[in-house]
Amino acid sequence: MPTPFIMPKFDMDQQNATIVEWLKQEGDQVNIDEPVLTVETDKVAMDVPSPASGKLARISYQPGEVVAVTTVIAYVLGEGETEDDLPEEAHVQENHAGKSAGGFRGPRLTTAGQISEPEDGGTLEATPLATRMAQSLGIDLKDVQAAGGKVRKEDIESFILGKQSTDGRLKTPATPAARRLAREMGIEIAGVTGSGPGGRVHAQDIKAYQKEVEIPTAVVPDEPAVIPLAGIRKTIADRMQSSFQEAPHIALTVEVNVHQLQAIRERMNVVADRQGDQSLSLTALLVYIVAWGLGRNPMINSTLDGDEIKLLPEINIGVATALENGLIVPVIRNANRKSVKQLNTELQDLTRRARQGKLILAEVKGGTFTISNLGMYGIDQFRAIINPPESAILAVGTVVRKPIVINDRDEIAVRPMMRMTLSADHRVIDGVTAAKFLADLVQAVETADIFSNSQPHE
Numbered sequence: 001m002p003t004p005f006i007m008p009k010f011d012m013d014q015q016n017a018t019i020v021e022w023l024k025q026e027g028d029q030v031n032i033d034e035p036v037l038t039v040e041t042d043k044v045a046m047d048v049p050s051p052a053s054g055k056l057a058r059i060s061y062q063p064g065e066v067v068a069v070t071t072v073i074a075y076v077l078g079e080g081e082t083e084d085d086l087p088e089e090a091h092v093q094e095n096h097a098g099k100s101a102g103g104f105r106g107p108r109l110t111t112a113g114q115i116s117e118p119e120d121g122g123t124l125e126a127t128p129l130a131t132r133m134a135q136s137l138g139i140d141l142k143d144v145q146a147a148g149g150k151v152r153k154e155d156i157e158s159f160i161l162g163k164q165s166t167d168g169r170l171k172t173p174a175t176p177a178a179r180r181l182a183r184e185m186g187i188e189i190a191g192v193t194g195s196g197p198g199g200r201v202h203a204q205d206i207k208a209y210q211k212e213v214e215i216p217t218a219v220v221p222d223e224p225a226v227i228p229l230a231g232i233r234k235t236i237a238d239r240m241q242s243s244f245q246e247a248p249h250i251a252l253t254v255e256v257n258v259h260q261l262q263a264i265r266e267r268m269n270v271v272a273d274r275q276g277d278q279s280l281s282l283t284a285l286l287v288y289i290v291a292w293g294l295g296r297n298p299m300i301n302s303t304l305d306g307d308e309i310k311l312l313p314e315i316n317i318g319v320a321t322a323l324e325n326g327l328i329v330p331v332i333r334n335a336n337r338k339s340v341k342q343l344n345t346e347l348q349d350l351t352r353r354a355r356q357g358k359l360i361l362a363e364v365k366g367g368t369f370t371i372s373n374l375g376m377y378g379i380d381q382f383r384a385i386i387n388p389p390e391s392a393i394l395a396v397g398t399v400v401r402k403p404i405v406i407n408d409r410d411e412i413a414v415r416p417m418m419r420m421t422l423s424a425d426h427r428v429i430d431g432v433t434a435a436k437f438l439a440d441l442v443q444a445v446e447t448a449d450i451f452s453n454s455q456p457h458e
Helices: 096-100 128-137 153-162 176-185 203-213 231-246 259-275 282-296 340-355 431-447
Strands: 003-006 016-022 035-040 045-049 054-057 066-068 072-077 114-116 123-126 249-257 302-305 308-311 317-319 321-323 326-328 369-373 392-405 412-425
Touching: 176 203, 231 326, 249 431, 259 282, 259 412, 259 431, 282 317, 282 340, 282 369, 282 392, 282 431, 317 340, 321 340, 392 431, 412 431
Parallel strands: 317 369, 369 392
Antiparallel strands: 003 072, 016 035, 016 066, 035 045, 054 072, 114 123, 249 412, 302 308, 321 326, 392 412
16 A cells, blocks of 8 residues: 655654655655655754655645644555555545645545535545545536546546636646746746646646746735745744743853964964865864863853753853854764864864755754854854853854054054853853853963863863
8 A cells, every 4th residue: 555654753842844845746756765855843954755665646735834743744656556546534634735725615525435515415436536636626526527436537637628717718737836836927827738647737837837938937016025934943033032031141242362373273274284184164263162161161061950050061062053044053062072173074064064954953952052153244243142951152253453452561463353252141150150261261262272282171
């Protein structure tokens, strides 16, 4: 029998996921464990593999829709199976496909696999495929003449071809998504050749037609663009609102001379270039320094759990990474036990895969402290919101060359300066505790003594 394709559960506390994109379409051949669609949880986007090999059928949810975990979202037909073999139970209740097809209100499938007619109480039989086609096209099955006593796919197709609209043109079979896209683009759907069963027009057919005839996408004036608050974007909104409302934030800012740190970075990059290694980033050096500072100030590396403050045994540093649709924080675990070279390699790998949407859940969970660096965007100083359940976050600004007093003789020189702002949960971290942590960071940055051997911190 056909294999149900369910929305998987990736995490213990996950309740649903948003479909981002179907990588395969109905009728496509798929192999077991081959990526079929991309979904987005409240933490990360990931590809979902096929549960079996065969032909993909009955896709019930489209991109942008939020689906509860364990919901059947499609089926995989095995060798010799057709859509007539799909289980009829999927249509016992008014299902999602019927709702998304524009409010189909035709007959409903009974437990015996028949179509009940509300008006006269009689029954008509129909195959699951015919029922689904009718729902998708908004056709009342009682209007379809069955050639063999049971409404089949061929009967639906004949009904479509024989039905004339009020202006005399044929009503073209098309998916709801294709009709919506055609309206938005100002395309007459009757002129589009469909690639689906019976010439049914899919969304990709509309897009291909638009490119072929070079019809510009219709622009509706005086109406704002609407971006749904969903997926990662909604998760960020909920978490940041909760953090800012529940945790009393305090913020302390220091300005630090990064002259020595830049010199160390240049020397390390000369060695890296000779050895064919990746160039060292400033963020990697800061991760190394922060890991050292957290080891000296364990209260910063803590979390509030009910009425208890827990000092966390691991130092796992998250680095905020910008995406097109929001922000993600990949985590470097046990950062205090890694060398600068190891941190740099891991950081570049995590950042690259984060922007490709290829992180796994384990790589975005378990952080104990976060660094947010907006220096590359020219931001001098900012205050970041704590990433719960952590107790603090460090905001790093851009490096600016400016004249400063460099000794007790009031001599002035131009030096590269950078501002760092620590946001802390005042329920857990006192101002003095935060200040001591920042003072340690300043000392480490300005002297660069901790890079003398660049070995992991114990």
